[in-house]
Amino acid sequence: MRSGAPTQVVPARIMNFVKQQIAQRVRDMTHTRQQPEVFLQPAGDPGLLGPDSSAWQVHAHFMAMMVGGIASLIVQALHPRALAGVWDHSSFRDDLGARLGRTAFFIAATTFGGRDMAEQAMERVKCIHRQVNGVDAHGQAYRADDPHLLAWVHLAECTSFMRAYDEHGRPALDTHAQDRYFAEMAVLGSAMGTGPVPSHRAACERRLLSYLPELRCDERTRYVLQRLNDYPTQAIYQPLMKLVVRAAHHSLPPWVHPLLGQAEPSWHERWWVRQALAQVSVPIQWALNDEGVAAFARQRVRQAGDMGH
Secondary structure, three states: OOOOHHHHHHHHHHHHHHHHHHHHHHHHHOOOOOOHHHHHOOOOOOOOOOOOOHHHHHHOOHHHHHHHHHHHHHHHOOOHHHHHHHHHHOOOOOOHHHHHHHHHHHHHHHHHOOHHHHHHHHHHHHHHHHOOEEEOOOOOEEEOOOHHHHHHHHHHHHHHHHHHHHHHOOOOOOHHHHHHHHHHHHHHHHHHOOOOOOOOHHHHHHHHHOOHHHOOOOHHHHHHHHHHHOOOOOHHHHHHHHHHHHHHHHOOOOOHHHHHOOOOOOHHHHHHHHHHHHHHHHHHHHHHHHHOHHHHHHHHHHHHHHHHO
16 A cells, blocks of 8 residues: 555646646736736635626636637627727737737636726726727727727627637536626626626627627728737647637627628538537646636635634
8 A cells, every 4th residue: 555655646746737737838828927826815705706606607618718709809890999999009919919818817807806806907997998089990989988889898798708608618507597697797897887788698699789780890800800810829829729710700690790701600610610629628628627717716715714714
């Protein structure tokens, strides 16, 4: 028995090392600068939504968030005034990776961070929004703190994340849990200045579609699509990102494809991409279940019980 003891310890160490390496590769690929340890404090703080929320489940699934995040950017780029704020006042054309990394951290902070982290993240973004204004490519004035535009961005994100989770996430969410997700996100949206937004999935999809008369695929939109297709990452990650971007196009609402001048993807292509991502997702999610932001946040919340003893 004694001679066998080390063999029980070494595999655990190896597995932990492998998980840490995979998690670091994920951070490199997504341009994430913050280490997950920042989500360990303050002990016992459940944040704005808490670990039993649907948002924690959806946002902890890496592949669904990657696919949904890219899909959301494609949809958002169809609104000239929403796109103008990013076009005129951000570095995405020069450093798309850094821009997306900041957005990913904002979602992580507001979902998994303690209350102070979440509120500070929202206040920083609102402060930036108050300074962003101008005229879009078609001569229409815009303000980044316009509730109408903020609601558009909010709806594009929430519906995109949920559609991607439908395709790639596990475990599945029933209708009640899906609606709970939109209710939770409506609370965050309202705090960001969206005004009243629907708290049920079907209503959010209808509200998103109501923006159709304002949308167009113009030169700026096509530029964004090209930048996403050439997502900036190291060569080793490029094949995966090509799959993610393709899956994002697959998860778009059907009414978006005609706007983009694209044919709706075939069933065979959807199936192939979904299966490929499912295989790649297994080791990544296995690692992030212990080494990702959500895992560290859960550890933070559990510390409340530990302190009670």
